[in-house]
Amino acid sequence: MLVKYPIVTQLKIAFPGVSISVLIAVAAQFLSEHYGAPAMLMALLLGLALNFLSEEGTQTAPGVAIASKTILRLGVALLGARISVDMLSGLGGWMIILIISGVVATILFALAASRLFGRGWGFALLTGGSVAICGASAAMAIASVLPKTERSERDLIFTVLSVTVLSTVAMILYPILSQALGFSSRAAGVFLGGTIHDVAQVVGAGFSIDNETGENATLVKLVRVAMLAPVVLAISIVVRPSETSQAPDSQKRQPLLPRFLIGFLVLAGVNSVGFIPDSVGNYLAEISRWALLISIAAVGIKTSLKKILGVGPVAIALIVLETLFLGSFILGGLQLLV
Template structure:
């Protein structure tokens, strides 16, 4: 009974701090720069992890584990209500091909550079690469639940998303203003949605140009989010085939089918039929944001600055390389696809 009470009271405490993170996005300064509540939550959780006494963190342990496992997965499932299959048609075949190109090329480049050239830990390499290639913090969290990494590795990956996604959010409108790539409005919207890290980054950068760019950018970004589910399924098979060394012995990982990713796809298909009115979808999306923010806050509570020192600067080197790739490889890839489809 004690454990059960600790879990309930701990979830209440986490819920309070989660609500603080969500409400803080309504502060005018934060609202203007479109900072996601997920980012606020992990920063808040990391700060509090250094302030809470060890005994109190022990008290929250059950609720933290519950949040990073079950709350997270339920949040990913409900994320499907933000998407429909119709999103695939709104930016055309070019947009779909571009999204597949960005997700696959960015992840493969990140994995090869991270493991072969920077000699990084495979888990951090995967998390950092997926944060850049798909949908930022949410993708990192979803991937963490498949490859079962320590919380601090996810925190490192999320921090790279925050840094380089924020830089890109400011840089991209300038690229359009000075006509660096000579793209029309619709194409530039697809470019933004295809290459920026977080949904919030896409919204901010798109609206900085105009609403039409923002609309096509968000749709393109949603296609990348849809690709999260097949990516996780493929990753689970890939991860199974990699032997780990434990105690000097090779241990074969069991296959892990990310059931939540499968249900995520089912939810997208269900949502495509429009059975639920927009008013209720909005309520579901708000609740989903709360769940994902709660999982992120719990992740922050498991993170300590000393772990960042252990990891070093290599994840940030990798994230910077992927940042450059997304800018220049992205625009060249998009132009090639557009010309080929013309």
């Protein structure tokens, strides 16, 4: 821990690891812009290749740990600047109910399927939440409030890697499916925004059809992002009693509402009353995107590829089933509502 050092010393200790995480994020963004690969996926793979930088005793290890936690929480908190009450009005009550129901049903399905497959509830919440809400961002936010085990980082990297790959596949296939089913721009936007995991892939898929579909898909996706706060809060409430009962009396009691979640809610509230101009909101969203990219690079550095391969085919089958369940749920709802 760095808290026992003066602030200048903390910065000096953290600088090497944070710097390498930033460099990886910049490289990942370059690859994304020039070759079309998802930036999150590139940051993960580059980070995994540099796993030796997180080994105990290296100068980069403390900074990598900070980048994987503190910068992550900053990125999640700033997502709140994109959320507002006004954005819900254009969708209509039934569509909002469908989207929220899809999130809840997917997480419950993940818990049931995980039990059937012999996986733990923590893994179910991690994968189910990431599929249901917003991919890698949700995975990292949920992981930050789950009890820590020796498999925590491995499961997080596996989840981020899986939802990024599945989201990219969906970005290609789902627009084709939407047009084959004859969806209107509004219905196609609800389907794409309600099922694809990551925001970037939702935008890509929506605008590949037309501008109206792209705008609707992005709006629906932000409704799912707004579900991040209540889901993380609910998980915090559920895991807190078991976490404190297993911890020694001297261990610091974790807060019921994590500070990054408070930041998310405050920014969402401020944005809802119109105090955040669009230009500032876009700027904060860009900072959030970079913070999440830097943090996932750091998480990649901290994780051994050998450990990821140890997750096994059951975990892969589980997250694919969760993705198919969410897609089927939203499709079924659209057939009833449209």
